Structures are given as structure tokens and as C-alpha cells.
Amino acid sequence: MTADRPSPAVVLLSGGLDSTTVLAMVREDGFTPYALTVNYGQRHAVELEAARDAARRYGAADHAVIDVDLRRFGGSALTGPEPVPRPGSVEEIGREIPATYVPARNTILLSLALAWAETLAARDIFVGVNALDYSGYPDCRPAFIQAFAHLATVATRAGVAGRPMTIHTPLITLTKAEIIARGTALGVDYARTVSCYDPGADGSACGACDACLLRRRGFEQAGVPDSTRYRTPR
Amino acid sequence: MTADRPSPAVVLLSGGLDSTTVLAMVREDGFTPYALTVNYGQRHAVELEAARDAARRYGAADHAVIDVDLRRFGGSALTGPEPVPRPGSVEEIGREIPATYVPARNTILLSLALAWAETLAARDIFVGVNALDYSGYPDCRPAFIQAFAHLATVATRAGVAGRPMTIHTPLITLTKAEIIARGTALGVDYARTVSCYDPGADGSACGACDACLLRRRGFEQAGVPDSTRYRTPR
Numbered sequence: 001m002t003a004d005r006p007s008p009a010v011v012l013l014s015g016g017l018d019s020t021t022v023l024a025m026v027r028e029d030g031f032t033p034y035a036l037t038v039n040y041g042q043r044h045a046v047e048l049e050a051a052r053d054a055a056r057r058y059g060a061a062d063h064a065v066i067d068v069d070l071r072r073f074g075g076s077a078l079t080g081p082e083p084v085p086r087p088g089s090v091e092e093i094g095r096e097i098p099a100t101y102v103p104a105r106n107t108i109l110l111s112l113a114l115a116w117a118e119t120l121a122a123r124d125i126f127v128g129v130n131a132l133d134y135s136g137y138p139d140c141r142p143a144f145i146q147a148f149a150h151l152a153t154v155a156t157r158a159g160v161a162g163r164p165m166t167i168h169t170p171l172i173t174l175t176k177a178e179i180i181a182r183g184t185a186l187g188v189d190y191a192r193t194v195s196c197y198d199p200g201a202d203g204s205a206c207g208a209c210d211a212c213l214l215r216r217r218g219f220e221q222a223g224v225p226d227s228t229r230y231r232t233p234r
Numbered sequence: 235m236t237a238d239r240p241s242p243a244v245v246l247l248s249g250g251l252d253s254t255t256v257l258a259m260v261r262e263d264g265f266t267p268y269a270l271t272v273n274y275g276q277r278h279a280v281e282l283e284a285a286r287d288a289a290r291r292y293g294a295a296d297h298a299v300i301d302v303d304l305r306r307f308g309g310s311a312l313t314g315p316e317p318v319p320r321p322g323s324v325e326e327i328g329r330e331i332p333a334t335y336v337p338a339r340n341t342i343l344l345s346l347a348l349a350w351a352e353t354l355a356a357r358d359i360f361v362g363v364n365a366l367d368y369s370g371y372p373d374c375r376p377a378f379i380q381a382f383a384h385l386a387t388v389a390t391r392a393g394v395a396g397r398p399m400t401i402h403t404p405l406i407t408l409t410k411a412e413i414i415a416r417g418t419a420l421g422v423d424y425a426r427t428v429s430c431y432d433p434g435a436d437g438s439a440c441g442a443c444d445a446c447l448l449r450r451r452g453f454e455q456a457g458v459p460d461s462t463r464y465r466t467p468r
Contacts, residue, residue: 075349103350103353107386112342118309119337138390139389147385150385154372154381155378156372
């Protein structure tokens with residue numbers, strides 16, 4: 001990789017607010033982004049269209065969509081018939097691991113990113129996890145990211161050859177409002193991103209799940225207009 | 235889990251010699267095996283039929299076959315058009331990481347096993363990796379398994395709640411001959427297992443890839459008849 005040729009980086013892209021912001025940041029940081037979206041049977045599959053749109057808009061050199069049907073294992077309101085929880089207020093979010101937790105999801109997503117990074121000879125993986133305005137999932141915390149980074153050094157040909165992978169988490173300590181402010185400065189059009197865990201067939205957001213509550217408050221605190229169509233008034 | 239009710243365990247099952255032996259060992263150890271096979275686009279997809287057969291024969295309570303098309307990423311002779319290497323002798327195997335290495339494969343397989351284990355409330359995962367008679371893949375070594383076990387404790391609801399997952403590798407220090415001897419004692423019918431990286435459409439084995447060379451020598455050293463149909467004479 002010469003200095004004037006941007007390095008490839010794999011970016012996990014769900015089509016949500018966070019990962020779309022990360023994609024815009026990666027290009028701004030001078031990497032060539034390779035966007036990776038995993039269709040794991042999530043009920044909010046409308047995310048996939050948002051991810052395709054984001055990959056086009058924010059300069060992904062390639063966009064891989066990989067199917068891994070986690071509905072076979074169950075255990076989550078995001079992939080099964082259980083209702084998506086609707087916390088009474090944003091303050092209740094993250095106190096316990098909620099029913100929307102998908103077992104081992106981020107381990108699976110990062111494993112796939114690791115595979116692609118190795119074949120691209122990329123040394124950088126970006127993931128939009130956040131441990132502040134988040135649902136309390138264990139696989140969004142710094143301890144998880146550190147453990148995965150160590151695993152990557154012993155799991156791969158590249159790692160064993162002394163070319164370790166860096167797992168970048170540029171959002172991990174930001175508030176949702178800070179993320180929105182950063183993305184807005186980079187020209188991200190959030191109207192096209194999807195956060196809701198339980199979206200309607202018409203693309204509307206429920207307005208009451210963890211992800212909607214955090215998104216709503218984030219736009220308010222950032223002072224940025226929120227064009228999301230919520231089904232539930234405040 | 236009461237003492238008289240066997241604990242569930244997830245067993246990664248490729249349909250090869252090693253993982254089929256592990257499946258038989260798991261049942262012998264008193265666990266209820268849940269067999270997990272991943273169809274990742276391997277050219278030796280005839281393995282999948284062998285896996286289905288093994289799951290039935292060796293008492294799997296359930297058998298999940300998950301599709302994850304790693305051909306999208308390339309980078310391996312097992313998933314792409316590159317020829318499978320044919321080492322001149324068994325002594326050459328494992329000196330370097332060969333072209334049959336699949337980037338991040340075992341990380342992906344164990345991630346999926348972790349997801350299923352968590353939804354089953356299982357605390358045990360079995361994988362037939364071997365670091366002695368093997369192709370030199372980085373993700374078969376003890377350092378990799380230790381790193382994954384640590385990751386599992388921070389990645390999951392169960393791990394965070396103080397119910398860590400144990401990653402069992404009962405074959406890791408055995409020779410191929412010892413594995414065959416153990417499986418034979420447990421009644422494993424190796425005629426139905428597939429090791430070859432480049433099998434023919436008729437189910438025959440090439441007789442010349444890493445996996446065939448190690449398999450052939452293993453049966454010889456174990457003094458067990460080898461009914462594999464090899465296309466290449468010794």
C-alpha cells in the first residue's frame with residue numbers, strides 16, 4: 001500500500017444511523033471503504049435497503065450483503081415472534097440486556113468482516129458500536145472489542161504474520177447527539193437511515209422501542225431536524 | 235439442569251473424520267449433542283451429506299445446517315477456483331499456511347456455535363480442531379481457542395451473567411491415528427466420513443491433498459482398514 005493509495009477498510013453497515021455515520025467517517029479518514037451488510041433475518045429488514053443506499057451515497061468501493069439466517073437459533077425479539085420491548089422512558093434503556101439482544105450477533109458480524117478484511121489485505125475494520133446511548137448489549141462494550149481484536153491476531157494468516165487487524169470503534173464513547181452532529185457535518189442524510197427495531201411495512205418507525213427513543217432524543221439534543229416518520233407521538 | 239438430565243452441548247460437525255469422532259465422544263461424555271454444520275460454499279460440499287448422516291447415527295438431538303456463502307470474499311482454494319495443493323509427502327504438510335486456508339473460518343464457525351449455545355442455554359461447545367496432524371491453519375491452535383473462549387465470556391448475555399462457555403477441543407493434541415482408534419472404539423463408521431478437500435462427483439477422494447494424506451497415514455498407523463475410495467494410488 002503506497003502513501004498515495006488509500007488503504008482498504010471493511011465497514012460493518014446495517015443501514016442504521018450509527019453505521020452510516022461510520023461509513024462517512026471512514027471515507028473522510030482517507031480509507032477506501034468496503035461495506036459489509038449481514039442479512040441475519042432481522043425483522044427490520046428494511047435496513048437492508050437503507051444500507052444499499054448508504055453504500056452508494058458514501059463512497060463504498062464494494063458492498064457485500066451476506067445472508068446468515070439466525071432465526072434458526074431464535075432467542076431474540078429481533079429475529080423471532082416475541083414483541084419488541086417498549087421502555088417507558090429513555091432512562092430505562094440499557095439497565096438490563098433486553099429481549100432485542102441477538103445472541104453472539106456482533107461476534108458473527110465481526111468474524112465475517114475479519115474474513116473479508118483478510119482477503120482484501122485490509123488491516124482496518126470499522127464498527128459503529130456505542131456503549132453510551134445503547135441498549136445494553138454486551139457485545140457493544142470496549143471489553144468485547146478488545147477481546148475480538150486479540151482474537152483476530154491469533155485467528156488469521158495476517159495476524160500470525162505480524163499484520164494485526166485494528167478494530168476501530170469511532171462512536172463508542174459518543175452520545176447519540178454527538179454522532180448526529182458529526183454525521184450532519186459530513187453531509188449524512190439521516191432521513192434515509194433506519195433505526196427502529198419494529199418498522200412498519202411503509203417504512204415508518206414505531207417511535208417507542210429503544211432505538212426510536214434514543215434516536216428521537218439524539219436529534220433533539222443535537223438541534224438537528226428529525227424527518228423520521230414515527231407512528232407514536234411523543 | 236438436573237444431574238439426571240444430560241446437558242446440551244453444541245458440536246461443530248463438518249462431516250469429516252475429526253468432527254464425527256467428536257460427536258461420538260460428546261454423547262459418550264453424557265452430553266446431549268446439538269450438531270451444527272455450516273455450508274460456507276466449500277468445494278467439498280459432499281461433506282454436508284456426510285454430516286447429515288453422522289448427526290442421525292451418533293445421536294444428535296437436533297442438526298442445524300446454516301448457509302454462509304464465503305465465496306463472496308474468496309481468498310481460499312476451498313471456496314474458489316484455485317487448485318487444491320498436493321504436497322509431495324505428508325511431512326511437508328503444515329510447514330506453511332496452505333492455499334486451502336479459509337480466512338477466519340473457525341472464528342465464523344465458533345461464533346455461530348456460540349449463538350446457538352446461548353439460545354439453548356448450553357455451556358459447552360465442542361470443536362474437532364487438531365494442532366498435530368493438520369494443515370497448519372492458525373485457527374486450529376490452542377492460542378486461538380483460548381482467545382475465543384475469552385471472547386465468549388464478554389460477548390454474550392450468559393458470559394456477562396457469570397455462565398461462561400467452555401470450548402472443548404478433545405482432539406487438539408491427538409495424532410490422526412489416535413483419533414481413528416478412539417472413534418473406532420466408539421463405533422464410528424469412518425467409511426461414511428469425508429476428509430478430501432477436492433472430492434469427485436462420485437464421492438471418491440483425490441488421495442493427494444493434505445487431508446487425504448493425513449487420513450491415509452492415520453488409518454495405516456492405527457491399524458484400522460481404510461475403506462476410502464482414493465483416486466490416486468500410493
